[in-house]
Amino acid sequence: MKEYSDHFGPRPGWLFLTGEPSNIQGIVRRLGHTSSDPRAHSTFLIVGNVAKAKWTKLKPTASEAEIAEALRFLADDRKG
Numbered sequence: 001m002k003e004y005s006d007h008f009g010p011r012p013g014w015l016f017l018t019g020e021p022s023n024i025q026g027i028v029r030r031l032g033h034t035s036s037d038p039r040a041h042s043t044f045l046i047v048g049n050v051a052k053a054k055w056t057k058l059k060p061t062a063s064e065a066e067i068a069e070a071l072r073f074l075a076d077d078r079k080g
Helices: 002-008 021-030 064-075
Strands: 045-049 054-058
Touching: 045 064, 054 064
Parallel strands: none
Antiparallel strands: 045 054
16 A cells, blocks of 8 residues: 555645455445446545535546535535
8 A cells, every 4th residue: 555655646645545345345335436437437626514414526638616615515504
């Protein structure tokens, strides 16, 4: 994993995790990845409000306005 991680030159705060394949597959499915090919993934930022169990995905190219709108949605007390 260290060699793989080093290939990408991760910045501080990035984590590369590994574990039992069945655990990893469960996590990956819960994040919305359905391909069996681990290299076939889209790049999204997943942001959430843990206390309210609300999550959304943002494109890494999202504008400040799009990010602000997503954060307002996550902070909103209403469901949905």
